[in-house]
Amino acid sequence: MSEETKQYAVDLTRLDTAVYRATNSVGASIEFGSGEGLLSPVELLLAAVAGCSAVDVDVVTSRRAEPESFDVHVEGDRVNEDGASRLSEVRVGFDLSFPDTPEGNQARKLVDNLIRISHEKDCTVSRTVENPTRVLFSNDSK
Template sequence: MVKTYAVDLTRIGPTHYKATNAAGDSVEFGQGEGLLSPVELLLAAIAGCSSIDVDVVTGRRAESEAFSVHAEGDRVSEQGASRLSSVRLGFDVTFPDTPEGRQAQSMVGRLIAISHDKDCTVSRTVEHPTEVTFTDLNA
């Protein structure tokens, strides 16, 4: 089964953009003060994707007391071309000291691994070769 995702990007101003999905939800990003950069947005997408994987399952047992993820990556230049060479995520998730909370806490490590190995579309796309095609629609 193939599910297609799409966003439309519009320029708000110099190096300031808005991505909007079919439902009308949007996020602004770009270069400059008060904006996430495209690379930071990619890190947020990776962290967000795995966070949802962990949150959905643990949330069926207990509500977390704290849930944060730190995502970072190393930018390298190879023959003048930039990319991230390594992306690291650190999860800090805690639950109440109740039977349900302890059950949820005990699942976190396994759910992080499942997200990485199977469920997180964003990180799996970054880790596997993915064809990206650029087209000038006015050409």
């Protein structure tokens, strides 16, 4: 099995108590935390799972026809195991609508297979969540 490596990174900056900004190398950013009106870190994880497969499906279907609607719902069950919490199951549901045209019908027919391929091969986020992945922490505090 050959393995290619591409590194991703974000920097996290504290804006206020439990409010943070994540910024990538090109300057795109998102604020999140436990403050009112913010996505929580778990919700960001869910958004990443849904977003990764949404991109996979969108890029291919949009070449055939522009969707009339493109909605993805994702939810997860938080469980507590001996005082440690995690998500036990994440469910992703697509609700897409394409025009009633030959191109729209072609796009519609691709959706199930594209979701399957994204889940099994292309979506780095869901595949990472499903597989054991080492998470290493360090403390460079001064």
